[in-house]
Amino acid sequence: MKRIFALALAAQVWAAHGHAQVLSERGFVDGRAFLFPQTTPTDTTRAVGDLLIREELFLKPTNWLQLAGGADLRANSHDQVDERWRLDWKDRRVLRPPLSLRRLTATVTLGPFAVDIGKQFIRWGRADVTYPTDRFAPRDYITVIDPELLGVTGIRPSIQIGSESFEAVWLPELTPSRLPLLEQRWTFLPSEAAALDIIDRGSRIGSTPQYGARWRHTGGRLESALSYFDGTNHLPNVNAVVDPVKSALEILRVYPRIRMYGADAAIPTSEVTLKLEAAYVTSPPRATEEYLLYVVEAERQVGEWLLDAGYAGDVVTRRAPFTGEPFAPDRGLARALIARAAYTIDPRRTMAIEGAIRQTGNGVYLRAEYSSAIGRYWRVTVSGVELNGEDDDFLGQYRRNSHAVVALRFSF
Amino acid sequence: MNSVRLLLLTSLIASTAVVRPTAAESARDIVAEAQRRSTTESERYEGLLQTLTGGKKTSEKRWIFERVGAHGQSKSIIRFTAPPEVKGVALLIVNHPERPSDQWMWTPALERDRRIALQDRSTRFFGTDFSFEDLEQRDVDQYDHMLLGEEMIDGALTWRIQSTPKPSRSSQYTKTIVWIRQDNYATARIDSYEIASVARRLQLSDIRQVQGVWTAHETVMTDLRRGSTTRLSLDKVQYNLPMKEDSFTLQALRRQ
Numbered sequence: 001m002k003r004i005f006a007l008a009l010a011a012q013v014w015a016a017h018g019h020a021q022v023l024s025e026r027g028f029v030d031g032r033a034f035l036f037p038q039t040t041p042t043d044t045t046r047a048v049g050d051l052l053i054r055e056e057l058f059l060k061p062t063n064w065l066q067l068a069g070g071a072d073l074r075a076n077s078h079d080q081v082d083e084r085w086r087l088d089w090k091d092r093r094v095l096r097p098p099l100s101l102r103r104l105t106a107t108v109t110l111g112p113f114a115v116d117i118g119k120q121f122i123r124w125g126r127a128d129v130t131y132p133t134d135r136f137a138p139r140d141y142i143t144v145i146d147p148e149l150l151g152v153t154g155i156r157p158s159i160q161i162g163s164e165s166f167e168a169v170w171l172p173e174l175t176p177s178r179l180p181l182l183e184q185r186w187t188f189l190p191s192e193a194a195a196l197d198i199i200d201r202g203s204r205i206g207s208t209p210q211y212g213a214r215w216r217h218t219g220g221r222l223e224s225a226l227s228y229f230d231g232t233n234h235l236p237n238v239n240a241v242v243d244p245v246k247s248a249l250e251i252l253r254v255y256p257r258i259r260m261y262g263a264d265a266a267i268p269t270s271e272v273t274l275k276l277e278a279a280y281v282t283s284p285p286r287a288t289e290e291y292l293l294y295v296v297e298a299e300r301q302v303g304e305w306l307l308d309a310g311y312a313g314d315v316v317t318r319r320a321p322f323t324g325e326p327f328a329p330d331r332g333l334a335r336a337l338i339a340r341a342a343y344t345i346d347p348r349r350t351m352a353i354e355g356a357i358r359q360t361g362n363g364v365y366l367r368a369e370y371s372s373a374i375g376r377y378w379r380v381t382v383s384g385v386e387l388n389g390e391d392d393d394f395l396g397q398y399r400r401n402s403h404a405v406v407a408l409r410f411s412f
Numbered sequence: 413m414n415s416v417r418l419l420l421l422t423s424l425i426a427s428t429a430v431v432r433p434t435a436a437e438s439a440r441d442i443v444a445e446a447q448r449r450s451t452t453e454s455e456r457y458e459g460l461l462q463t464l465t466g467g468k469k470t471s472e473k474r475w476i477f478e479r480v481g482a483h484g485q486s487k488s489i490i491r492f493t494a495p496p497e498v499k500g501v502a503l504l505i506v507n508h509p510e511r512p513s514d515q516w517m518w519t520p521a522l523e524r525d526r527r528i529a530l531q532d533r534s535t536r537f538f539g540t541d542f543s544f545e546d547l548e549q550r551d552v553d554q555y556d557h558m559l560l561g562e563e564m565i566d567g568a569l570t571w572r573i574q575s576t577p578k579p580s581r582s583s584q585y586t587k588t589i590v591w592i593r594q595d596n597y598a599t600a601r602i603d604s605y606e607i608a609s610v611a612r613r614l615q616l617s618d619i620r621q622v623q624g625v626w627t628a629h630e631t632v633m634t635d636l637r638r639g640s641t642t643r644l645s646l647d648k649v650q651y652n653l654p655m656k657e658d659s660f661t662l663q664a665l666r667r668q
Contacts, residue, residue, distance in 0.1 A: 026499040026520075063656075066667055107667055111656075114663050121523040149523060160661045218662065220514060223527055266527055273529035301532040347463050347471035347539030376472070376495045411496035 027055035032407035034143070036185065038400040041194035043185035049077040054102065064109050068120075070102035080142050080181065089119075091150055092175055094200075096142065103151050115157040121149055122156060122169060124214055124227055125277060126264040127295040129338045129356075130312050130330050132279035133227050133262030136169055136212060138177040138234035144186045144329055144398065145365065145385065150175055154210070163218045171210040174232045176203065176255060179327060188397040193249050196242065201252040206232050208257065227262035227279075237288055237324030254324055256287035272298040275310070283320065290318040293331055297338075309339040332394035335359050348373040356395065363395030364388045381407040439557035439573045443590070446597040447552050450625060451482040452651040458493075460645045463540055470640075471539060473498060480655045484509030484551030487660035498538070503528075504665045505547055512582050513548045518665045525662055534584035541612065541635040541642035545584055546604075554581040560589070565600040566617060568593045585611065593619075598626040610636050623651045 034048040056070035074081045074096050081096045082088075088097030105118040125131030136154075139147035154171035180186030182198050189198075210231030217224050236253035243250055264277040278294035297310030314334035333356055340354035355366040369383035383405045389396020461473040474494040479486050488505040492498040500520035507513045515528040533545040555575035563572050570591040577583040584606065591601040602614040612635055616628035631644045658664065 024493070024499070026496060028496070109658065109664075109667075112658055112661075114667075123522070123524040125524070158663055160658075160663045165661075165663065216662075218514070220508070220511060266529075268527070268529040268531070270531060272531070273527070299529070301529070301535045303535070344536070344539060346465070373471075373495075373497070377497075379497060409497070411499075 022060050023057070025055065025057045026411070027053070028409050028411040029053050030407060030409045032405055034403050034405050036401060036403045038402070040185040040400045041191055042183055042187065042189055045078055045185075047077075048080075050080070051075040056102065066107040066109070068103055068105045068107070070104075072097075072100045072102050074098055074100075078184070080184075090153070090175065094178070094181070096140065096178070101151075112161050113157070113159045115155065117155050119151045119153045120156065121151055123149075124212075124225075124262070124264075126225070126266060127275050127277040127297055127310070128299075128308055128340070129295050129297060129310050130293070130333045132277050132293040132295060132330065133225075133229075133260065133264055134330075135227075135229040135231070135234075135260050135262075135279075136171065136210070138175050139329075140178040141327075141329055142178055142180055142184075142186065144180055144332075145367075145387070147177075147329065150178065165216045165218070167214050167216075169210070169212040169214075171231070173207065174205055174210060174234060174255060176205060176236065177234045179236070179253065182251060185401055186398070188391075189249070190391070193242075195247075197246065197248040199243075199246075199248045199250045201250050203236065203253040203255065205255045206257060208232065214262075222265060222267055224265040225263065227260070227264075229258070229260040229262070231258070232256070233258045233281075233288070235326065235328050235330065237326050239324035252324070253327075254287075256283055257285055258283050258288065272300045274298055280317075286318075286320055288326065289316055289320045291316045291331070293334060304344045306342045307340070309337075311337055329394070333365075336363070336395075358389065358393060358395065360393075362390040363393035365395050377410050377412065379409045379411070381405075381409070383407075439559040439571070440552065442559070442571050442592055442597070443555075443557050443573060443575070444552045446592050446599065447483055449597045452623075452625060453480070453482070454653050454655040455479040455649070455651050456653055456655075457646045457649040459490075460647065461540055462643045462645075464641045464643065465639070473538065473540070478655065478659075479549070480657055480660055481507075483507065483549050484554065486549045487657065488547075488549070489660055489665065490547070492538075501538070502665055503537075503544075503547070504660065504662065505549075506660070507549045507551070509551050509553060511580055512545070515544055515547075516662060516665060523666075525665055530582060536635075541633045541638070541640055542644075543584065543612070546612065546614070546633065554578055555588075562594075563591060565591050565593070568595055568600065570594060570600050596626045598628065612636065622649045625651055 030052045032050050036046045053073040059067040081098050085098055088100040091097060091100045103119050105116050105120045107114060107116045122136035125134035136152055138150045140150055141147050152171050152175045156167060156169050158167035182200055212229040214225055214227040232255050236255045239252040239254060241250045259282045260279050262279040267274040275297040280292045282290045292315045295310060295312045297308060299308045312334045314331055336356045336358045338356045342352040344350050349372045351370045353368045357364050366386040367383060371381040373379045386402045387395055387398045389399055391397055456478050459475045459477055462469055463471045473492060475490050475492050477490050479488040481487055484507055486507045489502060491502045502518040504516045505513050516525045517528060518525045528544050534543050537544050555577055558574045560572040560574050563570050570593050573590045574587055575590055576587045585604040586607055587605045589603040593600050598619045600616055603610045604612045612633060615632045618629040619626055627649055629646045632641060634641045
């Protein structure tokens with residue numbers, strides 16, 4: 001920890017002495033408290049504290065080379081952070097690491113050609129509700145509804161000529177999304193399972209690399225992209241088997257191989273911006289079901305309001321032999337109407353409200369948030385989340401997890 | 413005799429056209445000359461943005477501005493450097509001679525860019541009194557110009573010119589009134605109208621020469637409907653630095 005602060009201090013001093021053009025840094029200390037009014041059959045903790053310290057450095061020693069590095073330091077009151085102290089390079093474990101490498105990337109630029117090598121973030125999705133084509137963006141789903149991106153390690157060459165750009169991605173191995181912890185409230189277990197011991201049989205992840213490519217057109221009247229992915233889904237099928245002899249529930253996570261054919265577009269009209277994104281996901285080894293996931297959104301800025309409303313849908317085109325229940329938050333908002341309204345009160349204060357309602361009415365999600373800057377460095381954010389619905393609905397299953405969050409962030 | 417008179421009359425009309433052009437042509441010439449004098453291959457400055465409400469400072473932001481090309485052929489990137497919570501946020505502006513600019517915002521926390529839609533251009537840029545449209549570089553041919561008269565601004569004689577956007581130049585403003593100084597062709601003030609009333613007023617001062625270009629180092633944008641003001645102070649202004657167009661793409665935008 002001392003090293004991180006020393007590094008941050010050195011970066012600040014370096015930047016302050018006129019080297020801002022070649023070195024920049026940013027970071028924050030974020031503390032937040034989660035308050036849950038209700039307990040769940042597997043989790044009676046109603047207050048959780050979380051601390052995250054992040055520091056990122058960006059160095060540009062020459063015009064053609066840029067280096068980026070970042071690290072996270074974490075602590076949590078509810079055992080969501082590993083107690084073993086060591087630098088986690090890959091960040092692929094069940095628990096959050098106390099010290100992890102967030103990014104470490106070298107970017108080489110030669111004219112219109114660029115290549116990013118190392119641990120990085122790759123975002124393909126265009127929609128704001130759910131991200132059908134975002135196949136290289138695993139997330140930390142320990143608290144399911146507020147996921148944070150995880151970096152992936154690989155090579156990403158790209159070229160941009162005029163309004164056309166093309167990028168390819170190769171990752172030697174999968175970085176899976178981090179799943180809710182089995183003994184905690186974001187893992188939904190039926191009430192009859194509460195009496196059983198839970199045995200974690202681990203994860204079955206293939207060793208094959210991930211490939212992908214995306215072509216993007218940025219025209220004045222239309223912005224569009226086509227994408228392709230071949231690799232392993234970063235979200236697993238969860239196989240839960242009751243062993244009556246041991247009176248235990250055995251859980252195995254299996255990450256299936258998939259292919260994705262994606263397309264997205266943004267069409268600015270005189271009234272709204274239409275955003276469309278769709279992905280057709282197939283499973284060559286027939287290891288999981290095949291489906292089309294799509295989002296249609298309309299976005300409009302009106303004065304200080306940013307309004308966004310849409311529909312997410314999915315169509316299953318082929319059922320697979322049962323290989324476990326998919327843990328699929330990306331599809332968890334499918335067949336739902338979604339809306340968001342954000343209001344800028346003044347340069348320092350914002351408020352937002354967002355919600356999703358399943359077309360069957362079996363699942364409801366609602367979040368209200370107020371955020372205010374205090375001075376130059378501090379920001380306080382208060383939010384409330386309401387979840388409701390039926391057990392068999394992705395949102396509804398978390399109905400005992402409605403909560404409030406108070407977050408205080410010091411940015412430096 | 414008649415033919416001589418006709419010749420004289422024709423000559424008179426011709427000489428009047430040269431010496432005393434119509435108001436519309438004259439206004440365009442003035443704006444074109446102002447544009448020519450401010451044309452550089454590239455520009456870089458460090459900006460300090462201070463938002464004031466009721467005369468009291470409510471926020472302060474710093475950015476680095478870089479531009480390659482000029483006016484309707486230019487591309488710009490604005491990168492915020494302070495306060496800490498907006499560090500890394502960036503805006504790419506690709507200007508066009510015949511239509512409104514294309515703009516994309518990069519948000520590091522989301523690791524993605526977002527296109528600023530045409531109908532969003534009238535909204536405030538990051539809580540300041542500048543709208544996204546106000547950040548565009550204008551091109552003389554995107555407007556019809558008309559000379560309204562002369563006026564003193566800060567002790568300098570100016571031309572007062574009305575610029576109305578052409579149909580291809582979609583704008584939140586129905587017209588702008590621009591005051592251009594007669595001594596150096598620097599812009600001193602711009603009033604931007606929505607229908608009949610002034611919506612925003614830009615006042616430019618501390619005009620000094622930098623590498624032969626008259627440059628306003630203080631600009632104050634007032635949103636007359638809200639009663640708030642944003643002051644932009646320019647520091648370390650440099651022109652004609654070696655810059656590559658490849659540094660002004662969506663690829664480059666995400667390189668922080």
